[in-house]
Amino acid sequence: MKKLIPLLILLQLTICSFAFASGTIKxxxxxxxxxxxxxxxxxxxxxxxxxxxISTGVGLDGSFVFKNVPAGSYEIDARxxxxxxxDKNIEVxxxxxxxxxxxxxxxxxxxxxxxxTGHGDRTSDKAAQSAERRSPQILNAVSARTIEASPDITIAxxxxxxxxxxxxxxANGEAQYAIIRGMDARYQYTLVNGVKIPxxxxxxxxxxxxxxxxxxxxxxxxxxxxxxxMEGDAIGGAINLVLKDAPDEFTxxxxxxxxxxxxxxxxxxxxxxxxxxxxxxxxxxxxxATGADFATNPFHYSENKVPLATIAGLSIGGRxxxxxxxxLLALSYQNTYRLTNSTFFSTEVxxxxxxxxxxxIEKRTYNIQQQRTGILTKFDYKFNNANKITLxxxxxxxxxxxxxxxxxxxxxxxxxxxxxxxxxQTYRSDRTIQTIKNGNLHGDHRLTDAFSINWxxxxxxxxxxxxxxxxxxxxxxxxxxxxxxxxxxxxxxxxLKAQSRTFSKNSDEDKTGFLNFxxxxxxxxxxxxxxxxxxxxDKTRHSSFxxxxxxxxxxxxxxxxxGNVDNNTFDLFNTQGTPTNALNYDFTEKVGAGYAQVKFTAxxxxxxxxLRYEHTSQSWLTQADASVEGKTGSIKYYDLLPSVNFKYQxxxxxxxxxxxxxxxxxPNFYELVPHTAGDPDALYDEQGNPxxxxxxxxxxxxxxxxxxxxxxxxLVGVFYKSIHNPIEYAIEKNATSYVxxxxxxxxxxxxxxxxxxxxxFRSFGIRANYTYTNSKITTDKEEDYRNDQGFVTHRTVQQTxxxxxxSKNIGNLSLLYRSVKNGLNxxxxxxxxxxxxxxxxxxxxxxxxxxxxxxxxxxxxxRLYGNLYLYIKATNLLNTPYELExxxxxxTDAVNVELQKAGENTSVRKDLYRQYYILGLRYKL
Numbered sequence: 001m002k003k004l005i006p007l008l009i010l011l012q013l014t015i016c017s018f019a020f021a022s023g024t025i026k027x028x029x030x031x032x033x034x035x036x037x038x039x040x041x042x043x044x045x046x047x048x049x050x051x052x053x054i055s056t057g058v059g060l061d062g063s064f065v066f067k068n069v070p071a072g073s074y075e076i077d078a079r080x081x082x083x084x085x086x087d088k089n090i091e092v093x094x095x096x097x098x099x100x101x102x103x104x105x106x107x108x109x110x111x112x113x114x115x116x117t118g119h120g121d122r123t124s125d126k127a128a129q130s131a132e133r134r135s136p137q138i139l140n141a142v143s144a145r146t147i148e149a150s151p152d153i154t155i156a157x158x159x160x161x162x163x164x165x166x167x168x169x170x171a172n173g174e175a176q177y178a179i180i181r182g183m184d185a186r187y188q189y190t191l192v193n194g195v196k197i198p199x200x201x202x203x204x205x206x207x208x209x210x211x212x213x214x215x216x217x218x219x220x221x222x223x224x225x226x227x228x229x230m231e232g233d234a235i236g237g238a239i240n241l242v243l244k245d246a247p248d249e250f251t252x253x254x255x256x257x258x259x260x261x262x263x264x265x266x267x268x269x270x271x272x273x274x275x276x277x278x279x280x281x282x283x284x285x286x287x288x289a290t291g292a293d294f295a296t297n298p299f300h301y302s303e304n305k306v307p308l309a310t311i312a313g314l315s316i317g318g319r320x321x322x323x324x325x326x327x328l329l330a331l332s333y334q335n336t337y338r339l340t341n342s343t344f345f346s347t348e349v350x351x352x353x354x355x356x357x358x359x360x361i362e363k364r365t366y367n368i369q370q371q372r373t374g375i376l377t378k379f380d381y382k383f384n385n386a387n388k389i390t391l392x393x394x395x396x397x398x399x400x401x402x403x404x405x406x407x408x409x410x411x412x413x414x415x416x417x418x419x420x421x422x423x424x425q426t427y428r429s430d431r432t433i434q435t436i437k438n439g440n441l442h443g444d445h446r447l448t449d450a451f452s453i454n455w456x457x458x459x460x461x462x463x464x465x466x467x468x469x470x471x472x473x474x475x476x477x478x479x480x481x482x483x484x485x486x487x488x489x490x491x492x493x494x495x496l497k498a499q500s501r502t503f504s505k506n507s508d509e510d511k512t513g514f515l516n517f518x519x520x521x522x523x524x525x526x527x528x529x530x531x532x533x534x535x536x537x538d539k540t541r542h543s544s545f546x547x548x549x550x551x552x553x554x555x556x557x558x559x560x561x562x563g564n565v566d567n568n569t570f571d572l573f574n575t576q577g578t579p580t581n582a583l584n585y586d587f588t589e590k591v592g593a594g595y596a597q598v599k600f601t602a603x604x605x606x607x608x609x610x611l612r613y614e615h616t617s618q619s620w621l622t623q624a625d626a627s628v629e630g631k632t633g634s635i636k637y638y639d640l641l642p643s644v645n646f647k648y649q650x651x652x653x654x655x656x657x658x659x660x661x662x663x664x665x666x667p668n669f670y671e672l673v674p675h676t677a678g679d680p681d682a683l684y685d686e687q688g689n690p691x692x693x694x695x696x697x698x699x700x701x702x703x704x705x706x707x708x709x710x711x712x713x714x715l716v717g718v719f720y721k722s723i724h725n726p727i728e729y730a731i732e733k734n735a736t737s738y739v740x741x742x743x744x745x746x747x748x749x750x751x752x753x754x755x756x757x758x759x760x761f762r763s764f765g766i767r768a769n770y771t772y773t774n775s776k777i778t779t780d781k782e783e784d785y786r787n788d789q790g791f792v793t794h795r796t797v798q799q800t801x802x803x804x805x806x807s808k809n810i811g812n813l814s815l816l817y818r819s820v821k822n823g824l825n826x827x828x829x830x831x832x833x834x835x836x837x838x839x840x841x842x843x844x845x846x847x848x849x850x851x852x853x854x855x856x857x858x859x860x861x862x863r864l865y866g867n868l869y870l871y872i873k874a875t876n877l878l879n880t881p882y883e884l885e886x887x888x889x890x891x892t893d894a895v896n897v898e899l900q901k902a903g904e905n906t907s908v909r910k911d912l913y914r915q916y917y918i919l920g921l922r923y924k925l
Contacts, residue, residue: 023092025066025100028710029058029078032103036126037062037710039818041080043102045090047072057820061710061760078102106248122218122245125711136599136608136645137225138659138701138717140164140756144218144244149827151857151873153311153334153918154372155220155241156209162222163715163756163769166810166833169882171402172338172368173913176210180222181719182750182773182806182836183236186727187665187695191240192438193392196231198508198539200434200462203670207462209239211398211434213332215255215313216374218242224719225645225659225701228595228610229516229531232641235663235697235723243376243394246326250318257871257920259309263339263913269307270367270403272429273297277468281503281546283577289548291572294501298429298470299565301403307337307369311920317378324382332374340366342911343899347886349843354783356846356886356906361897362408369401386446396436404428411895420478420486424494427472434464450521456514461507469502474561491561499550499570504583506543512536529599534592541587541669545677546577582631582675582688584623591616606647614639616666616694622673630674630690637694639664654706657717665695667727671742676734684731687739695744697723703754715756723748726777728804730840740839748777748803765816773810775803781844797844807834807852823863831855838884848908851883867925873918884909 029041043064046053050072058064071094077087083104090098123144131141140162152158156175160167167175168185177185189196190207199207221240226232276295282288310333317328342364350357373396380390406426414422438460446452473494478486516533552559553569561568578584597610619634643661650656675688703717725744732741752773759766778800802808811832818825832854839848856878861871885905892902899907 022068022070023094024097025069025074025076025090025092026097027064027100027102028062029064029080029102029104030062031083031126032105034124034126034130036124038078038080038083038104039125040820041078041083041104042820043076043078045069045074045076047074049073059760059762059820060765060816060818061712061762063710063762065762076100076102078104080104083107122242128219129707129711129713131219131221132713132715133655133705133707135221135223136227137223137230138657138703139224140222140715142220144215147214147217147220148922149825149859149861150214151827151829151859151875153214153873154210155212155214155217157875158214158220159209159222159239160831160833161812161814161829162220163812164224164752164754164771164773164810165222166805166807166836168805170208170210171340171342171366171911172370173340173876173882173911174210174338176208177206178209178222178239179805179807180224180236180239181721181752181754181771182775182803183721184728184803184805186668187234187236189231189234189238191238192394193243193440194240195440195456195458195512195514196510197436197438197460198462198510200436200464200506200508202464202466202504202506202543204668205666207436208398208434211372211396211436212241213313213334213372213374215332216241216243216330216376218244225699226641226643226661226663227608227645228597228612228641228643229533231535231593232612232614232639232662233664233666235665235695235699235721243378243392244315244317244328244330245378246317246319246328246380248319248323251315252923252925253313253315254923255311255313255920257309257311257918259311259336259873259916259918260307261336261338261913262915262917263341264307264337267339268303268305269337269339269369270301270303271369271401272403273300273302274401274429274431277431277470278503279465279467280505281467281544281548281577283546283579284503284505284544288575289572289577290575291550291570294468294470294499294548294550294572296565298468299427299472304337309334309336309918311336311918326378326380328376328378330374330376332372334370334372336370336372336916338366338368338370338913338916340364340368340911340913342366342909343907344909345897345900345907347846347906347908349841349846350891354844354846355891356888358890358894358897358900358906359412360408360410362406364404364406367403371397371399373397373399388444390440390442392438392440392442394436394438394440396438398434400430400432400434402428402430402432404430411897414477414479415895420480422477423475425474425476425491427474428470430466430469432464432466434462436460436462450519452518454514454516454518456512458510458512458514460510460512462509463507464505466502466504469500469504471497471500471502472561472565473497473500493552493559493561493568495551495557497549498552501548501550503546503577504544506541509540511538526600526602530597531599532594532596534594536593537589537591539589539591541589543583543585543587543669543673545581545583546579547581548577549573580623580625581677582622582624582628582673583677585620585669585673587618587620587669587673589616589618604649606645606649608643608645610643612641612643614641614664618672620669620673622675624674628674630672630688633672633690639696653708654704657701657703657705659699659701661699663697663699665697665727667692667694667742671727676739682740684738684740685734686729687732687734687741689742692727692742693725693744695723695725695727697721711758711760713756713758715754717754719750719752719754721750723750726803728840731842733842745777745779748775750775750803750806760816763818763820765814765818767812767814767816769812771810773806773808775806776800777803779840782842783844799844801840801847802837804837804840807836809834809852823869824860825862826860827858829857829859831857841886845888846886848884848886851885853880853883854878855880861922864921867923869922871920871922873920875916876913877915879912879914881913882909882911883907 044055128141128143159178168177170176219242276297315330344362375395550570595612706714756769
């Protein structure tokens with residue numbers, strides 16, 4: 001036995017020595033042309049002598065690793081769709097880590113007699129990063145692949161993931177407008193393939209980004225500085241949608257999904273009947289209206305117990321064998337249902353102590369159906385290496401059906417305790433259709449090695465039609481009886497406006513031409529790029545508005561409503577509509593621009609300097625009465641807008657940028673015409689101001705950029721803006737009521753800091769950004785106070801505050817996980833948006849603020865077979881509300897109502913949306 005023990009030990013040591021005679025293989029797989037990590041590639045190793053074989057997939061950083069590989073000779077190869085296989089022979093030694101980097105080349109199908117330069121995959125993360133690095137201006141980009149893997153289905157929601165960008169939301173809780181670096185949406189413009197498009201919004205120049213489905217873009221770009229060849233009305237920045245392009249290889253992508261809002265798990269969706277509604281107002285048809293024109297169908301409601309969404313997309317594209325002709329057709333359709341519960345408080349200012357005084361509480365329920373359609377066609381033809389022509393034809397449509405029920409209880413009239421008071425109720429049925437049609441013909445021509453031209457002819461038209469918004473207005477109350485019981489009073493019709501039927505329609509048509517010349521000489525042993533060009537845009541905006549009021553029938557003015565409006569009779573009060581409303585207007589705007597720019601590199605320093613000239617000529621004619629100030633108007637002005645951009649490249653992985661540019665922002669058309677109209681969802685009526693001036697600003701940026709490896713990056717920057725004549729909406733007294741009116745408010749500054757960080761660790765990834773913004777503006781405020789003698793005294797004081805829409809702190813954090821082995825990808829996304837000023841009050845310390853909020857979203861996809869994936873998206877997991885407040889304590893002796901707590905900030909509004917879930921399939925050929 002004693003002799004066996006040494007033998008056993010020797011045998012064990014021998015086995016262990018063989019067991020540990022192994023090494024490690026690691027490396028990366030990249031695109032040989034672009035250097036992009038090929039996430040999803042498969043790497044295999046096999047031994048021709050032992051038969052040992054194993055495969056793995058690359059991680060989020062493009063890396064792979066094989067551990068405990070027996071020592072010996074191996075062949076290693078990498079494979080990826082549309083790429084040629086790459087293989088190498090390697091030796092694995094005991095205890096040694098062998099590094100192998102594999103660069104794959106795209107399959108080349110070009111004909112020998114024709115040389116055509118292809119383009120890389122514009123949908124990739126590497127392409128987005130390359131766009132940031134190559135951009136002459138300061139830029140953030142989001143790739144189609146990142147968008148596809150995110151929880152978002154609209155472009156508006158995607159923008160909130162970008163450094164320095166927050167969003168304004170619509171009544172359904174979805175993002176609608178982007179706010180760049182605390183600058184309200186008015187300070188930016190939207191581009192499609194680099195060209196500005198008009199807005200279908202009836203009030204604003206800027207485009208509601210929720211009209212765009214997210215799956216129509218190859219890349220989303222947010223420019224935070226301008227160069228001279230860019231239009232100059234973007235103080236905050238510009239958002240460019242790089243739409244899908246024809247791929248080099250024939251490609252088919254499909255997507256089909258369904259979704260459901262959590263609100264509908266135990267509640268149905270309320271819809272209404274539009275079958276008998278007019279599509280245009282009677283006055284627009286050239287006739288007087290009659291009561292028979294206004295059917296009661298919009299007040300007939302039905303309930304869909306399971307309002308499932310439909311989300312679908314298809315894109316087909318490719319190029320001919322010689323790569324000269326490319327074509328793409330992309331279709332996207334989304335039909336979603338949302339429900340929102342809202343609580344509003346109307347407030348005034350108590351003159352005795354300047355405290356907010358809550359006058360009534362209103363409950364609203366929104367049932368919103370959105371049907372979003374996108375159709376893209378793109379064709380390009382390369383005559384040769386020097387000449388190419390491209391045609392884009394795009395159609396975007398957003399149709400929205402909105403049922404709203406509101407119940408407004410007075411806290412002053414008829415109030416005898418909780419649950420009592422005078423009540424007004426409104427049923428509203430509304431359909432709105434927004435459309436953008438865009439045609440873009442573009443040519444690139446290289447005349448000599450040093451001289452080239454490009455041109456663009458664009459026709460775009462945006463429309464919004466809201467035919468027959470129907471409202472039914474009722475009065476009731478809950479009264480205390482002599483025995484102390486509370487009795488519901490009958491529902492009666494509002495005597496002046498039992499029904500209102502509103503028709504509004506607007507169109508914004510652009511005809512635009514661009515011509516650019518580029519000359520690239522060599523001077524003083526330095527390569528220069530001299531460019532000059534011009535732009536002319538003829539914009540025509542038309543708006544029509546009619547409102548018809550119906551009152552209880554003269555034969556029975558004291559009718560009660562029992563739930564079926566068909567049992568009641570109404571008389572039409574105004575048969576001609578509202579022909580003198582100032583929202584019946586025609587507005588023309590002609591903008592001519594020219595620029596000159598120089599670009600050169602001296603050593604490691606790239607310099608781009610230029611000067612832009614823009615001339616603006618505006619005129620409008622409204623149908624308002626002749627006595628109304630601003631019935632007609634015209635404005636002409638010109639601007640010289642210099643810009644300079646420096647980029648110093650330390651090496652191929654890091655650089656620093658310095659930028660200056662001058663920019664403007666023109667008032668919205670709706671703001672200039674002298675109207676007084678009510679947004680049906682706003683707390684106050686809105687009033688135009690024909691005396692508004694354009695806004696001007698000087699902008700400075702400094703950013704350090706580091707791209708250490710693969711898709712990792714670190715962007716750190718600071719910015720400063722000096723703004724003259726900023727426009728903000730303020731609450732103003734108008735006779736016996738209050739209105740929202742745009743005003744120029746002196747001068748303002750806006751400065752801040754940005755950090756954008758991306759890091760991948762094999763199967764895990766982190767994307768994070770943080771922005772600090774601080775803006776300041778000083779304006780006059782009114783203060784009513786009780787003096788020592790007990791009299792209420794009025795005085796005007798100055799107060800320094802932030803700009804509307806500016807959050808001091810904005811942060812994003814996305815945690816990524818990718819398992820190549822299981823074909824599973826997940827993303828958990830946090831967004832924090834700090835408190836921001838919503839509405840400016842004329843009274844000291846009575847501004848309305850939006851509370852800071854945090855949202856949490858989740859997305860995941862799992863490979864089922866081949867190129868077929870199952871995916872899920874879940875948004876607003878924290879059920880984050882939209883909340884407005886006045887930062888003054890709710891009085892301890894005030895009426896006791898929900899959401900108001902004595903001594904805490906006075907609540908103004910709270911909207912609840914709950915979660916939204918999507919389940920779908922995605923396929924790529």
